[in-house]
Amino acid sequence: MLDPRLREHIENADYLRLADGLLSLSDFGQLKSQAEAVAICLAERFGDLGAPATPNASEPQDRRDAGFVFRGLPQVLEAKTLKRAQYYLSRTRKALVETRTNNVNDVDLNRWHDYPGLITDSLWTISKRDASGSHTAGYWGNFIPQIPNQLIQRFTSAGDWVLDPFCGSGTTLIEAQRLGRNALGVELQPEVVQLSRTLLANEPDDTGAQIEVVEGDSTVFDLRAALEERGSDGASLALLHPPYHDIIAFSDRPDDLSNAPTEEAFLELMAQVLRNVFSALLPGGHIGIVIGDKYRDGEWVPLGFELMNVARIAGFSLKSVIVKNFEATTAKRGQESLWRYRALVGGFYVFKHEYIFLMKKD
Numbered sequence: 144m145l146d147p148r149l150r151e152h153i154e155n156a157d158y159l160r161l162a163d164g165l166l167s168l169s170d171f172g173q174l175k176s177q178a179e180a181v182a183i184c185l186a187e188r189f190g191d192l193g194a195p196a197t198p199n200a201s202e203p204q205d206r207r208d209a210g211f212v213f214r215g216l217p218q219v220l221e222a223k224t225l226k227r228a229q230y231y232l233s234r235t236r237k238a239l240v241e242t243r244t245n246n247v248n249d250v251d252l253n254r255w256h257d258y259p260g261l262i263t264d265s266l267w268t269i270s271k272r273d274a275s276g277s278h279t280a281g282y283w284g285n286f287i288p289q290i291p292n293q294l295i296q297r298f299t300s301a302g303d304w305v306l307d308p309f310c311g312s313g314t315t316l317i318e319a320q321r322l323g324r325n326a327l328g329v330e331l332q333p334e335v336v337q338l339s340r341t342l343l344a345n346e347p348d349d350t351g352a353q354i355e356v357v358e359g360d361s362t363v364f365d366l367r368a369a370l371e372e373r374g375s376d377g378a379s380l381a382l383l384h385p386p387y388h389d390i391i392a393f394s395d396r397p398d399d400l401s402n403a404p405t406e407e408a409f410l411e412l413m414a415q416v417l418r419n420v421f422s423a424l425l426p427g428g429h430i431g432i433v434i435g436d437k438y439r440d441g442e443w444v445p446l447g448f449e450l451m452n453v454a455r456i457a458g459f460s461l462k463s464v465i466v467k468n469f470e471a472t473t474a475k476r477g478q479e480s481l482w483r484y485r486a487l488v489g490g491f492y493v494f495k496h497e498y499i500f501l502m503k504k505d
Contacts, residue, residue: 145184146177148164149164149165149177149180153185156209158212158239161181161212162232162235162239165177165178166232166233166236171224171225171228174219174225174228175220178216178219179216181212182216182217185212185213188209189206189213192214193214208239211238212235214256214257218231237253238251238254241253247297247298247299247427248297248299248300249296249301265463265464265466266465266466267289267293267465267466267467267468267499276317276347277313277343277345278314282311282335283391283393285311285384286314287314288314288317288318290382290431290433291305291314291431294380294429294501295318295322295324298379298429298431299324299379299380301324302323303379303380304370304378305319305326305378305381305382306326306328306329306366306382307327307328307329308364308366308381308420309329309330309361309383310328310329310330310335310336310356311335311339311384312335313343315382315384316328316354316356317342317343317346320354321349321350323350323351324352325375326353326354327355327356327369327370327373327378328355329357329358329359329364329366330356330359331360332358332393332396333358339356353373360398362415362419364419366378366423367419369423370423377423377425378428379429380431381429381430381431382431382433383416383417383420383430383431385400385416387434387435387436387437388400388406388409389401389403389437406444406449413450414453417457421459421504424504427503427504427505429501429503429504430501430503431500432450432451432454432498432499432500433498434447434498434500435497436494441489447497447498447500448498451500451502454500455502459503460505461500461501462501463500464498464499465498467496467497467498467499468495468496469495469496
């Protein structure tokens with residue numbers, strides 16, 4: 144049976160005193176029985192508390208705290224000694240009164256278990272793209288929204304600025320708006336600028352973030368000056384999803400990077416973009432470059448790693464190489480058997496991945 148004083152703390156949503164009450168118990172058996180009774184009482188009061196809250200949830204704080212306490216109790220119940228059980232309770236107590244971040248993002252490291260959706264491995268297996276809200280797969284060559292969502296959560300805080308020099312249909316900007324980050328996107332083609340603006344206008348704005356798409360060529364567009372005009376000292380994160388050279392021709396414009404005459408010319412143009420981005424980033428800022436490799440005359444061309452090296456020359460240090468799978472491109476969808484046959488005949492492997500090069504401005 145739950146101690147009436149502990150029940151009162153639950154009813155008053157006073158979880159700090161609840162933790163103190165459990166910590167005051169010096170008998171190991173009594174501590175475990177009361178911890179079990181607390182878990183039952185919390186479940187009866189709030190229902191399902193097993194799933195951690197998402198970082199940007201609008202859930203009431205008392206329920207978030209109740210869930211956090213509830214999810215910490217199994218460790219107490221599984222502890223083999225009183226000292227270990229008290230350690231787990233002390234850690235829970237500390238997290239109720241203290242927020243600890245790494246000064247790069249808003250992730251509360253005292254409650255790191257509450258972020259199960261954040262990927263920390265270097266292999267990203269994401270089978271289905273997020274199609275919620277204004278997100279669409281209709282624009283040829285856009286990346287899945289989960290990529291900017293993950294990187295924005297990991298490498299920015301609310302109110303920071305995010306840059307996208309290859310804005311396309313605005314996938315990054317939609318995610319930035321959802322997460323309360325300001326964002327500036329630059330797009331070469333005026334009709335695509337209008338598309339991204341339309342999609343952003345159709346996306347509910349619950350955060351009031353400053354989001355803007357401008358027409359421009361990111362090899363020469365002054366990103367730093369554009370941020371300063373908007374009252375920013377610099378961006379915390381830049382996400383780059385450039386053309387994979389000539390795999391997809393996005394337009395017939397000569398200044399379109401997908402029309403660069405050679406891979407060397409493509410990489411030199413990208414070097415200009417990267418130098419431009421470097422100047423617009425805050426010290427300690429990050430970039431994520433999303434790119435894949437290509438075949439040329441039957442030879443695998445490591446375009447991704449060549450571009451990563453260009454970024455290192457531009458001044459960025461390499462933090463991680465993430466491999467992200469994809470099941471099928473638009474061009475190959477429904478033709479898996481044909482591509483398998485071609486691979487067997489031609490002695491090659493069908494592309495099923497792309498890279499995310501996470502880099503930092505030191």
